[in-house]
Amino acid sequence: GRFGDFGGQYIPETLSVAFEEFEESFEKLKNDPEFLAELDEYRRDFVGGPTPLHKAERLTEFAGGATIWLKREDLAHTGAHKINNAIGQALMAKRLGKPRIIAETGAGQHGVATATVCAKLGLECIVYMGAVDCERQKLNVFRMNTLGAKVVPVEEGQRTLKDAINEAMRDWVTNVRNTHYLIGSAVGPHPFPAVVREFQSVMGREIKQQMKEKANKLPDAVVACVGGGSNAIGAFAPFADDKEVKLYGAEAAGRGIEVDEEHCASLTKGTPGVLQGALTYLIQEKSGQTLKTHSISAGLDYPGVGPEHAYLKASGRATYLAVTDDEALQGFKWMCELEGIIPALETSHAIYLAVQLAKEMGPGKDIVINMSGRGDKDMPQIARIMGVD
Numbered sequence: 001g002r003f004g005d006f007g008g009q010y011i012p013e014t015l016s017v018a019f020e021e022f023e024e025s026f027e028k029l030k031n032d033p034e035f036l037a038e039l040d041e042y043r044r045d046f047v048g049g050p051t052p053l054h055k056a057e058r059l060t061e062f063a064g065g066a067t068i069w070l071k072r073e074d075l076a077h078t079g080a081h082k083i084n085n086a087i088g089q090a091l092m093a094k095r096l097g098k099p100r101i102i103a104e105t106g107a108g109q110h111g112v113a114t115a116t117v118c119a120k121l122g123l124e125c126i127v128y129m130g131a132v133d134c135e136r137q138k139l140n141v142f143r144m145n146t147l148g149a150k151v152v153p154v155e156e157g158q159r160t161l162k163d164a165i166n167e168a169m170r171d172w173v174t175n176v177r178n179t180h181y182l183i184g185s186a187v188g189p190h191p192f193p194a195v196v197r198e199f200q201s202v203m204g205r206e207i208k209q210q211m212k213e214k215a216n217k218l219p220d221a222v223v224a225c226v227g228g229g230s231n232a233i234g235a236f237a238p239f240a241d242d243k244e245v246k247l248y249g250a251e252a253a254g255r256g257i258e259v260d261e262e263h264c265a266s267l268t269k270g271t272p273g274v275l276q277g278a279l280t281y282l283i284q285e286k287s288g289q290t291l292k293t294h295s296i297s298a299g300l301d302y303p304g305v306g307p308e309h310a311y312l313k314a315s316g317r318a319t320y321l322a323v324t325d326d327e328a329l330q331g332f333k334w335m336c337e338l339e340g341i342i343p344a345l346e347t348s349h350a351i352y353l354a355v356q357l358a359k360e361m362g363p364g365k366d367i368v369i370n371m372s373g374r375g376d377k378d379m380p381q382i383a384r385i386m387g388v389d
């Protein structure tokens with residue numbers, strides 16, 4: 001369960017049986033034709049996949065370089081990529097006979113995705129969400145409640161994603177017998193990062209297929225934002241062996257990476273350490289205590305990162321660059337005004353980075369942005385920032 005030196009399974013003894021049975025179930029199911037057929041059916045008939053891949057004509061012209069393509073995962077059911085992982089793990093939980101599902105959420109998209117599949121499959125759903133995120137992603141709290149989930153505001157720590165994960169893990173240790181912890185990103189102890197990557201890789205496989213159909217080539221670069229890293233690893237993984245395809249992750253530089261506690265650029269400014277069950281890069285002080293973080297986007301506001309990204313950085317296979325709040329807002333505006341798409345603030349970090357890269361790469365090259373989610377959830381925050389609320 002390692003990615004180079006990274007990853008591993010640093011868990012309390014009480015969870016070892018649950019992890020063993022989850023890993024066994026995954027090893028069996030990941031090649032099981034019937035399970036894979038069921039996943040395909042959900043992707044097509046419930047999620048609305050394959051999500052479109054199309055040229056961003058005006059954004060390309062504006063950037064003045066490589067052709068920019070958009071992988072429209074924002075059009076997936078519930079409005080983000082999170083649904084792919086939620087369905088896969090919920091179907092596994094059903095097979096494991098676990099009637100109770102818990103989840104953590106930051107942007108609320110994973111919470112909504114989990115509540116959605118629990119309604120569909122008849123599973124109880126409890127979502128832990130930092131009190132700060134309950135406020136800034138209020139629309140998604142309403143949606144979770146409407147879908148029948150119980151949202152538990154978390155008042156610990158800085159009351160954002162890391163704190164929600166801690167509470168979910170605390171619940172799981174107590175209720176592991178009848179409960180599956182449906183983790184929302186490619187983080188945590190083995191096999192969570194591998195399981196989440198597997199379920200999210202549908203995006204990268206579709207990108208590869210669609211680029212072949214539309215341009216008869218591989219993309220020269222794939223760009224995705226990186227919070228815990230699930231939409232990025234899902235877009236990147238199918239290209240791992242295609243060395244000519246460059247992989248870029250956009251981290252959150254918040255108010256700037258020069259100042260501690262003002263960013264979440266774990267790969268750019270972090271150091272190796274163990275966080276929430278995995279050895280990865282994290283923003284920590286000498287004692288190993290994680291530092292506070294800031295990002296305009298709740299879904300990137302996390303001091304760690306998935307261990308597979310730590311490995312991709314260390315091995316040089318992927319490049320991670322930090323994008324500030326203001327740059328993300330710029331990317332947000334460009335996508336709205338040039339392509340008629342209101343993206344999530346998380347996704348906006350990748351949009352800004354892709355425009356910079358397109359300039360550098362020049363005409364004749366092709367770059368794909370993994371449009372991880374839509375921006376409905378962010379409209380109240382955007383309205384306040386633009387002074388139109």
Ligand SMILES: CC/C=C(/N=C/c1c(COP(=O)(O)O)cnc(C)c1O)C(=O)O
Pocket residue numbers: 080081082104105106107108109110111161183184185186225226227228229230231232298299300344346347372373374
């Ligand atoms: C699981 C915690 C992260 C959440 N969202 C993260 C997120 C992200 C970043 O998460 P990753 O793909 O896992 O890095 C990107 N785009 C959108 C639209 C997101 O909502 C959530 O709770 O919805």
